[in-house]
Amino acid sequence: MNGVFRTGSARRREALACYGFILPAILFLLLMAIGPIVASFVISFTYWDVMTPPQWIGLENYREMFLEDDLFRRSLWNTLYFTAFVVPLGTVVPFLVAMLLNSKIRGMHIYRTCFYLPSIVPVVAGSVLWLWLLNPDLGLVNAALGAVGIEGPLWMYSPRWSKMSIILVTIWGMAGGPNMLIYLAGLQGVPRSLYEAAEIDGARWFTRVWNITIPMVSPYILFTLVMGFIQAFQVFTQAYVMTPRGDGGPVDSTLFYVLYLYHKAFRQFEMGYASAMAWVLFVIILTITAIQFKLLGKRIHYG
Amino acid sequence: MKASAAISPERSATPAQHLRRALTHVVLLAGAVVFVFPLLWMVSTSLKQGAEIFSTPPTLIPSVFEWNNYSAxxxxxxxxxxxxxxxxxxxxxxxxxxxxxxxxxxxxxxxxxxxxxxxxxxxxxxxxxxxxxxxxxxxxxxxxxxxxxxxxxxxxxxxxxxxxxxxxxxxxxxxxxxxxxxxxxxxxxxxxxxxxxxxxxxxxxxxxxxxxxxxxxxxxxxxxxxxxxxxxxxxxxxxxxxxxxxxxxxxxxxxxxxxxxxxxxxxxxxxxxxxxxxxxxxxxxxxxxxx
CATH class of the missing domain: 1.10.3720.10 (MetI-like)
Known part of the structure; x- marks a missing residue:
């Protein structure tokens, strides 16, 4: 009980003070979340170029999107491709890094810093850096590949390798980042006694990892999987910065969902169509999140 | 199961642990270099003269430090x-x-x-x-x-x-x-x-x-x-x-x-x-x- 004075007027005063303190959150909720989300739903049923009044066109935007727009399909495919690589790699690579960094050996904090640094590099800076590293003729990556006798690909200049280039930049920024730190915190919470008991029973390293480590950190893995999926679906900056004028090339191979949405909204000023795309994105994210919780939720061990 | 292993798994596994520790160092070092190298390369390129930027084989330490890139x-x-x-x-x-x-x-x-x-x-x-x-x-x-x-x-x-x-x-x-x-x-x-x-x-x-x-x-x-x-x-x-x-x-x-x-x-x-x-x-x- 925190009531020093618990009279009616004191309670009213406390309530007023509370609303005063949380006013920014209430305004955020109304102006930055609920208002816009309702508005975008309504706008998605219109044709609106912002200059002239909106025209109500019913489900036309959705119909065009699913039945006619090849670029929409292209952008969805590109995004699924990106997600299919980034979500598993963005889970497994940080997990392996965390396992390595969890051992007690000398110079650990130096290693930790090395792995962590790429994750704090601003995405724009990381993207121009990798544009340079992946330059087909002059870049370091192809020079290194050439030194061992491999002819490097054209990376961002080839529709076959452009998505892979962006996946590479993304994983570089993720490997030692938040996911790794979350796993590391999880690993450090696993009781030593479990491993000692398993070791006495003669369990091999792989068995211990599979039967103790992974179940014990599974809530953290679910959390990062869900967040990773949501983030991967929103990939934008890397593709914008790494293609000329942010066009998502070559031949639309890096035109990801949000990049296409951006083109529709802010280059072609088709606000209705872009809003419909935003709502479809919202529904996709909600669905996949719900599926992940359902599928993995049962197998998660909450310690 | 040997009694000594049950009492003190750390001591009994010393050579294996040494090996594992050395292995961990090697893997960590390799990984750390791979992850940090792009950043070193960013700094290195920022200090190179035009011709050296494109030189083959690439050099990590610039032969001449070109601070003009910063003013450029x-x-x-x-x-x-x-x-x-x-x-x-x-x-x-x-x-x-x-x-x-x-x-x-x-x-x-x-x-x-x-x-x-x-x-x-x-x-x-x-x-x-x-x-x-x-x-x-x-x-x-x-x-x-x-x-x-x-x-x-x-x-x-x-x-x-x-x-x-x-x-x-x-x-x-x-x-x-x-x-x-x-x-x-x-x-x-x-x-x-x-x-x-x-x-x-x-x-x-x-x-x-x-x-x-x-x-x-x-x-x-x-x-x-x-x-x-x-x-x-x-x-x-x-x-x-x-x-x-x-x-x-x-x-x-x-x-x-x-x-x-x-x-x-x-x-x-x-x-x-x-x-x-x-x-x-x-x-x-x-x-x-x-x-």
């Missing part, structure tokens, strides 16, 4: 201007985020009012919303009130708590502060604002620093928001500046100056990291623990 960065685009713009915008946004997030967190953690928990629940749920769903109506709204091509759409929303995540973290922290301190203040006749400013905020410095770091990183790196709202190049932020740079020359990107500009954008982040390492790492780990 300021000539190719209005980099100094953009840098200053970012510093101003980000400072105001961080201040706005920390102040208003702390206010909200205090209200949600400590003051009782009808509907408070319900509001908090809905507020938390907004974390799941992809920002792209709000982006278009916000743009149209800001356009209607004439805020396009000004800093207002970047700065004003920062005074609405910066989102549920900041508030959630701070609320968790505030709930650990003993109530006795506040009650003593109340008996002495302090107002809620005085309690918040003189008791709660000073006791929460570590949590506030963590929020400030998150907020700094977010606004320093933000690309999409300024891209949508800013058209006049004089108003650009650093993130837009780097992108502008890249587009200045169609065929020949000035890699030396561009890497110099990148180094200047990354440097404050890395400096902040080394100064406040503990806050960085603990704050981020916290998000997983409590999320």
């Amino acid at each position: 960065a300021f000539d190719i685009v209005p980099f100094g201007r953009h840098y200053l713009n970012s510093v101003v915008i980000v400072s105001v946004c961080v201040f706005g985020n920390v102040l208003t997030a702390a206010m909200c967190a205090y209200g949600f953690a400590r003051l009782r009012a009808p509907g408070r928990n319900w509001i908090f629940g809905v507020f938390l749920a907004t974390m799941m919303l992809p920002p792209q769903v709000m982006m278009i109506p916000l743009f149209i709204g800001f356009q209607k009130i004439g805020w396009i091509d000004t800093w207002k759409p970047l700065i004003v929303p920062a005074f609405l708590s910066g989102g549920a995540f900041n508030v959630f973290l701070l609320r968790q922290f505030f709930m650990t502060i003993p109530r006795d301190l506040e009650e003593a203040g109340l008996i002495d006749g302090c107002s809620r604002i005085a309690i918040f400013a003189r008791i709660i905020l000073p006791l929460s410095r570590p949590a506030l620093v963590t929020i400030a770091i998150f907020s700094f990183m977010y606004h320093w790196n933000d690309f999409l928001t300024p891209l949508i709202y800013l058209h006049d190049q004089d108003k650009y932020t650093l993130a837009l500046s780097l992108n502008l740079f890249k587009g200045m020359y169609i065929t020949k990107t000035p890699w030396g100056p561009l890497m110099a500009a990148s180094v200047m954008m990354v440097a404050p982040v890395v400096a902040l990291f080394f100064a406040l390492q503990r806050h960085f790492v603990e704050g981020i780990a916290l998000t997983g623990l409590k999320g």
Whole structure:
């Protein structure tokens, strides 16, 4: 009980003070979340170029999107491709890094810093850096590949390798980042006694990892999987910065969902169509999140 | 099973453990080099003369240190201007985020009012919303009130708590502060604002620093928001500046100056990291623990 004075007027005063303190959150909720989300739903049923009044066109935007727009399909495919690589790699690579960094050996904090640094590099800076590293003729990556006798690909200049280039930049920024730190915190919470008991029973390293480590950190893995999926679906900056004028090339191979949405909204000023795309994105994210919780939720061990 | 193994697994496995430890070092070292090398390359390129940038085989340490790349960065685009713009915008946004997030967190953690928990629940749920769903109506709204091509759409929303995540973290922290301190203040006749400013905020410095770091990183790196709202190049932020740079020359990107500009954008982040390492790492780990 925190009531020093618990009279009616004191309670009213406390309530007023509370609303005063949380006013920014209430305004955020109304102006930055609920208002816009309702508005975008309504706008998605219109044709609106912002200059002239909106025209109500019913489900036309959705119909065009699913039945006619090849670029929409292209952008969805590109995004699924990106997600299919980034979500598993963005889970497994940080997990392996965390396992390595969890051992007690000398110079650990130096290693930790090395792995962590790429994750704090601003995405724009990381993207121009990798544009340079992946330059087909002059870049370091192809020079290194050439030194061992491999002819490097054209990376961002080839529709076959452009998505892979962006996946590479993304994983570089993720490997030692938040996911790794979350796993590391999880690993450090696993009781030593479990491993000692398993070791006495003669369990091999792989068995211990599979039967103790992974179940014990599974809530953290679910959390990062869900967040990773949501983030991967929103990939934008890397593709914008790494293609000329942010066009998502070559031949639309890096035109990801949000990049296409951006083109529709802010280059072609088709606000209705872009809003419909935003709502479809919202529904996709909600669905996949719900599926992940359902599928993995049962197998998660909450310690 | 041997008795000695059961009693002391550490001692019995010494040679194997030595081997494993050495192996761990090798793997860690290789990994660390792979991850840090691109950053070293950024610095290296930023200090090389035009010809050496393209030399084969590539050199890591420049034979001549070419500091002119750094001054060239300021000539190719209005980099100094953009840098200053970012510093101003980000400072105001961080201040706005920390102040208003702390206010909200205090209200949600400590003051009782009808509907408070319900509001908090809905507020938390907004974390799941992809920002792209709000982006278009916000743009149209800001356009209607004439805020396009000004800093207002970047700065004003920062005074609405910066989102549920900041508030959630701070609320968790505030709930650990003993109530006795506040009650003593109340008996002495302090107002809620005085309690918040003189008791709660000073006791929460570590949590506030963590929020400030998150907020700094977010606004320093933000690309999409300024891209949508800013058209006049004089108003650009650093993130837009780097992108502008890249587009200045169609065929020949000035890699030396561009890497110099990148180094200047990354440097404050890395400096902040080394100064406040503990806050960085603990704050981020916290998000997983409590999320």
